[in-house]
Amino acid sequence: MVKDTLNSMLxxxxxxxxxxxxxxxxxxxxxKNWKLVYSLFYFxxxxxLPKRLAYIERYFNEKSFWxxxxxxxxxxxxxxxxxxxxxxxSRLLTEFYDKMVVPKIAKITDKSSIVLKSKYNELEEAFxxxxxxxxxxxxxxxxxxxxxxxxxxxxxxxxxxxxxxxELESIPSSVPASxxxxxxxxxxxxxxxxxxxFLTNITNGALMxxxxxxxxxxxxxxxxxxxxxxxTTGKDYKLTDEGMAFLKYWNNMxxxxxxxxE
Numbered sequence: 001m002v003k004d005t006l007n008s009m010l011x012x013x014x015x016x017x018x019x020x021x022x023x024x025x026x027x028x029x030x031x032k033n034w035k036l037v038y039s040l041f042y043f044x045x046x047x048x049l050p051k052r053l054a055y056i057e058r059y060f061n062e063k064s065f066w067x068x069x070x071x072x073x074x075x076x077x078x079x080x081x082x083x084x085x086x087x088x089x090s091r092l093l094t095e096f097y098d099k100m101v102v103p104k105i106a107k108i109t110d111k112s113s114i115v116l117k118s119k120y121n122e123l124e125e126a127f128x129x130x131x132x133x134x135x136x137x138x139x140x141x142x143x144x145x146x147x148x149x150x151x152x153x154x155x156x157x158x159x160x161x162x163x164x165x166x167e168l169e170s171i172p173s174s175v176p177a178s179x180x181x182x183x184x185x186x187x188x189x190x191x192x193x194x195x196x197x198f199l200t201n202i203t204n205g206a207l208m209x210x211x212x213x214x215x216x217x218x219x220x221x222x223x224x225x226x227x228x229x230x231x232t233t234g235k236d237y238k239l240t241d242e243g244m245a246f247l248k249y250w251n252n253m254x255x256x257x258x259x260x261x262e
Contacts, residue, residue: 024076025073028072033068036059141229148204158244178221178223179249179250183249183250186250190213199247203239205227207229208234208237218243222243224237224238224240224243226238
């Protein structure tokens with residue numbers, strides 16, 4: 001308990017004595033009243049305590065205590081102002097030397113190590129812009145990959161349902177007219193090999209150009225839709241649900257043709 005109290009008092013005293021104003025005030029007061037301070041420690045041994053007290057009382061009677069304090073406070077403020085002005089000048093000289101003199105010296109002695117501030121800012125902005133574009137491209141690539149994975153999963157689900165194949169074979173009248181139109185055009189106009197190459201490129205996420213007739217037909221029949229990634233060479237597309245159903249229908253037709261040929 002006593003130890004905590006002493007530590008608290010010592011911390012309080014330390015905090016107050018480290019205050020710039022209070023420390024300066026004490027020093028100025030000691031300098032201003034140096035005779036009194038000197039006499040307190042160096043009284044002649046012949047001076048008894050009453051004589052010492054009388055001397056101190058006479059000292060403050062001759063010099064008003066409050067006037068003395070006002071003078072000390074004024075000098076304290078003046079000293080602090082001068083001190084901070086000198087500190088500011090010192091900081092100004094230091095900054096001038098570090099940012100003006102040293103770069104000029106280095107520019108003379110080693111030109112390769114100095115870059116203009118404007119050039120540095122320009123390169124920094126360019127780097128930030130490239131970093132932002134890289135992040136955007138990375139996110140777009142991740143999103144495209146996720147969509148492609150989802151499309152592949154849906155395609156596998158369609159291809160793994162034998163009931164759909166049976167239904168298409170057993171009920172020809174249920175085949176949508178768009179399936180028949182596109183499949184006939186693929187066999188008679190484009191050739192199955194060319195059409196298969198287009199379907200493979202689409203499912204693999206390749207960039208396609210809509211100027212080709214096959215792409216125009218697939219878009220018109222709502223078999224494909226843009227996936228989001230684009231470039232000057234074209235866009236990537238993904239199969240719609242209807243397009244996946246057509247792909248299943250087309251593959252079944254190819255299997256039937258292959259089996260009949262054997």
